[in-house]
Every structure is written in structure tokens, then in C-alpha cells.
Amino acid sequence: MKALVTGAAGFIGSHVVEALGAAGHEVTGLDLRVPAHDATSEAAHLPGRARPALGEVRLVTGDVRHPAVLDRALDGVDLVVHQAAKVGLGVDVADLPDYASVNVYGTAVLLAAMARSGVGRLVLASSMVVYGEGAYDCGEHGRVRPGPRTREDLAGGVFEPRCPRCGAELTSATIAEDAPPDPRNAYASTKLAQEHLAANWARETGGTAVALRYHNVYGPRMPRDTPYSGVAAIFRSALEAGRAPCVFEDGRQRRDFVHVRDVAEANVAAARARTVPGELAAYNVASGRPHTIGEMAGALAAERNGPEPVVTGEYRLGDVRHIVATPDRAARDLGFRARTGFTEGMREFATAPLG
Numbered sequence: 001m002k003a004l005v006t007g008a009a010g011f012i013g014s015h016v017v018e019a020l021g022a023a024g025h026e027v028t029g030l031d032l033r034v035p036a037h038d039a040t041s042e043a044a045h046l047p048g049r050a051r052p053a054l055g056e057v058r059l060v061t062g063d064v065r066h067p068a069v070l071d072r073a074l075d076g077v078d079l080v081v082h083q084a085a086k087v088g089l090g091v092d093v094a095d096l097p098d099y100a101s102v103n104v105y106g107t108a109v110l111l112a113a114m115a116r117s118g119v120g121r122l123v124l125a126s127s128m129v130v131y132g133e134g135a136y137d138c139g140e141h142g143r144v145r146p147g148p149r150t151r152e153d154l155a156g157g158v159f160e161p162r163c164p165r166c167g168a169e170l171t172s173a174t175i176a177e178d179a180p181p182d183p184r185n186a187y188a189s190t191k192l193a194q195e196h197l198a199a200n201w202a203r204e205t206g207g208t209a210v211a212l213r214y215h216n217v218y219g220p221r222m223p224r225d226t227p228y229s230g231v232a233a234i235f236r237s238a239l240e241a242g243r244a245p246c247v248f249e250d251g252r253q254r255r256d257f258v259h260v261r262d263v264a265e266a267n268v269a270a271a272r273a274r275t276v277p278g279e280l281a282a283y284n285v286a287s288g289r290p291h292t293i294g295e296m297a298g299a300l301a302a303e304r305n306g307p308e309p310v311v312t313g314e315y316r317l318g319d320v321r322h323i324v325a326t327p328d329r330a331a332r333d334l335g336f337r338a339r340t341g342f343t344e345g346m347r348e349f350a351t352a353p354l355g
């Protein structure tokens with residue numbers, strides 16, 4: 001198939017370009033960034049690091065919010081793999097307009113352009129952040145979805161969410177795709193809005209739409225430490241600078257770290273998926289083998305021979321405690337299972353080049 005990858009020069013997008021190319025697709029990349037070594041933009045090539053041994057990839061340089069750029073990029077395309085987005089937790093509410101503009105408006109412009117060009121397949125980069133807090137079981141009340149943790153609890157070192165009905169301690173459980181969404185920050189709200197818009201587009205056009213809810217993606221070319229970076233990049237950057245990773249809360253919060261090459265393979269699987277036309281199908285993209293933030297910090301520090309992580313007890317109000325997914329639906333419908341194990345993945349990431 002002929003695929004357009006938006007955000008093609010980014011961390012995940014560049015791996016998706018490679019994986020689609022290796023699977024035999026003809027790839028066009030769209031990105032804001034002009035490749036460092038070639039400023040001619042149109043029909044230029046992705047940076048060498050983005051496509052080892054893949055041959056040439058057509059790159060259109062421009063903004064996903066510009067209809068004319070999209071019309072050009074979509075010429076002859078059968079499938080769009082939409083990775084372009086403003087990511088991360090951001091700094092504060094001053095970021096809201098940018099998140100809404102790039103993620104929500106940008107996706108709306110893209111979907112309208114796809115309808116104009118008759119492109120009937122979409123793979124959307126979504127996120128586990130649409131769930132908000134993970135799933136929990138209360139001994140008394142069964143499956144519950146606790147609201148945000150209070151400042152008082154966090155400041156007092158009470159990190160585990162409580163049962164919203166009786167206040168009792170809870171056991172963390174795995175979350176599946178049919179859990180009701182509960183976005184807790186601007187980024188999460190825009191990812192959910194993207195899913196809704198994609199579902200609207202699918203219904204209106206009869207198109208096929210797959211949303212991949214990425215869990216904590218890490219691996220080579222991950223962006224360095226910024227207010228928009230995930231925790232793996234923050235720890236990796238700290239260690240590189242000779243500083244100890246600062247582990248918030250008590251370090252026992254759990255996440256599912258999934259390697260970027262597995263995420264790229266999930267996109268390849270989604271590109272050929274036979275899901276129901278006219279509907280959006282959502283899938284967790286996760287390893288199914290969660291680890292604590294403390295374990296992740298320890299693994300990276302050990303690979304780099306220190307310094308040892310420090311558990312600081314700090315907290316961020318917008319953070320959720322545990323978010324652990326079941327990857328079974330993607331295995332069943334897409335034939336996708338993550339292959340890179342935590343130990344080998346972190347060993348590579350400890351010294352891999354960052355973006």
C-alpha cells in the first residue's frame with residue numbers, strides 16, 4: 001500500500017516509517033521539520049538516522065493543519081498513519097491552545113483532506129492517557145474507577161487511590177479497551193478528541209479507522225528531557241549527565257513500558273487490519289508485562305553503572321498511580337504482540353542515541 005506517515009521525523013513516526021518500508025509499503029512522510037542535512041524540503045529524504053537501508057522516502061515538509069499541504073501529501077495514498085501530535089504533560093494551561101490546535105484541529109483538517117482525496121484507511125496514534133486512572137478492585141464494591149487523588153493524600157504520602165464508595169484500599173487491575181475514558185489532562189483530552197473525530201470520519205465515509213493506545217513508549221531516538229518528555233527519557237538524560245534519576249511518589253507506581261520498535265510493528269499490523277469499516281477500533285499497544293517506575297530507574301542506572309536512583313516522595317497532581325493494560329485485543333484482532341522484553345529493551349535504551 002501507499003502510506004502517508006504524519007510526524008515522520010519524530011521519535012515514533014521515524015520508526016513507523018522504517019517498519020512500513022520494511023513491510024513493503026511505499027511511504028510518504030509529512031513533518032514540520034526539515035531534515036538537517038537537506039533543506040530542500042519537498043521530495044527530500046528523511047534524515048539518514050530515520051531510515052537505515054530503506055531506500056528513499058518521499059518527505060513533504062509542512063504543517064498537518066494546512067489543507068494545501070495535505071492535498072499534496074495525500075496524492076496517490078491509500079492509508080494514513082497519523083503520528084503528528086503535541087505530546088507530553090506540558091507545563092501549564094498556557095499550553096492548552098497549542099494542544100487543541102495541533103492535535104484536535106490538525107486531525108480535523110487531516111480527516112477532511114482524506115475525505116476529499118478518497119483515502120479510506122486511518123491508523124491513529126492514541127494513548128493510554130484516555131483512560132485516566134487504571135482499573136481497581138475494592139474488596140467490598142468490586143471493580144471501581146477512582147477519581148483524581150487529593151493533594152492532601154499525596155502530600156501525606158498516601159499514593160494509592162481509594163475506593164470512591166467506601167475509601168478502602170484497592171487492588172490494581174488490568175484495563176481493557178472498553179473501559180470508559182476519563183482524560184485527566186489537556187493532552188489526554190486531545191487524544192480522546194482525536195479518537196472521536198476519527199470515529200465520526202469513519203461513520204460518515206465508511207472508512208476503516210484503528211486507534212492504537214500506546215502505553216509508555218521508549219527506545220532509540222526518544223526525545224531528551226523536556227517538560228513534554230516521558231519518564232524514561234527524563235531518567236536516561238539524568239544518568240547521562242551524571243545525575244541520579246529522581247523517582248516520584250514511592251516509586252511503586254506501575255506502567256507498561258513498550259519498545260518503540262514494537263509500537264512500529266503494531267502500526268504495520270493495524271495498516272493491514274480487517275476491522276469493521278465505518279467504525280473506529282481501539283487497541284492497547286502494551287507489552288502486557290508492567291513494571292514499577294522504581295524498577296525502570298534501577299534498570300537504567302544499573303546498565304549505566306549509576307548513580308543510584310533517589311526516591312523523592314514528590315508528586316504531580318495530574319499523574320495517575322497505576323495504568324496497566326491487557327494487550328489481548330490487539331493480539332486477537334491485529335495479530336500483534338510486543339516482542340522486546342523489559343531487560344533487553346532497557347539495556348539497549350541505557351546507551352541508545354536520544355532524539
Ligand code: UD1
Nearest residue numbers: 088089127214215216217228229230231234246247248253
Ligand atoms: C506518559 C506520557 C504520556 C503518554 C503515555 C503513554 C509524558 C509526560 N507522559 O504518561 O504523554 O501518552 O506515557 O505513552 O510524556 N516520574 C518520576 N520522575 C520524573 C518524572 C516522572 O518518577 O522525573 C513518574 C511520574 O510521577 C509518574 C511516572 O513517572 O508516576 C510516569 O510519568 P510520565 O512518563 O511523565 O507519564 P505517564 O503518565 O506514564
